[in-house]
Amino acid sequence: MNAKTKEELKNTIKSETIALANKIQILQQQLEPVKKSCAYDDAEYAFLCNNYKVKEREIERLQQRYEELETALSRIKSPSYGICEECEEEIELERLHLSPNAKICTKCLKNSRD
Numbered sequence: 436m437n438a439k440t441k442e443e444l445k446n447t448i449k450s451e452t453i454a455l456a457n458k459i460q461i462l463q464q465q466l467e468p469v470k471k472s473c474a475y476d477d478a479e480y481a482f483l484c485n486n487y488k489v490k491e492r493e494i495e496r497l498q499q500r501y502e503e504l505e506t507a508l509s510r511i512k513s514p515s516y517g518i519c520e521e522c523e524e525e526i527e528l529e530r531l532h533l534s535p536n537a538k539i540c541t542k543c544l545k546n547s548r549d
Contacts, residue, residue, distance in 0.1 A: 436517040436525055444528070445511050446505050448535050455501045458489050507535035519543055 436444075469487050474480035510516050517526050521543035530537050539547070 436471055436512070436528075441529065443512060444517075444531060444535070445508065447532065448477070448511070451459060452504045452508070455497050459494055459497050459501065462497070464491055466490050487543070503534075503536045509534070521547075 462476055466487065469480070469483045471480050474483055517531060518524070519526050519540040520538045522540065524540055524542075526540045530541055
C-alpha cells in the first residue's frame with residue numbers, strides 16, 4: 436500500500452471516528468432512565484424499557500466500532516499495516532475500508548473458515 440492510499444484510508448477512519456463520537460454523544464444525551472410513573476400503563480412502560488435497552492445496545496455497538504477504528508489508527512503508522520499476517524500479501528483496500536483493523540486478507544479469512 437502506497438503512502439497516499441494509507442493517508443486517504445487514515446483520513447477516512449478519522450472522519451468515521453469523529454462521526455461515531457458525535458453519534459454516541461447524542462444517544463447518551465437521549466438515554467434517560469425509564470420511570471414507571473412516566474408511563475400510562477404496563478404496555479407503555481415495557482415499550483419505554485425496551486427502547487432504553489435498544490439505545491444502550493446501539494451505544495455499545497458504536498463504542499466497539501469506535502475502539503476498533505482507534506486501534507486501526509494506531510496500527511496504520513506501522514509498515515506492516517495492510518499486510519496479511521497469513522500470506523504476507525496486501526489486504527484488499529475494500530476490506531480495510533469495511534474493517535480497518537483487519538489483519539488477514541479475504542482469501543486467508545475464507546481459507547480459515549473452510
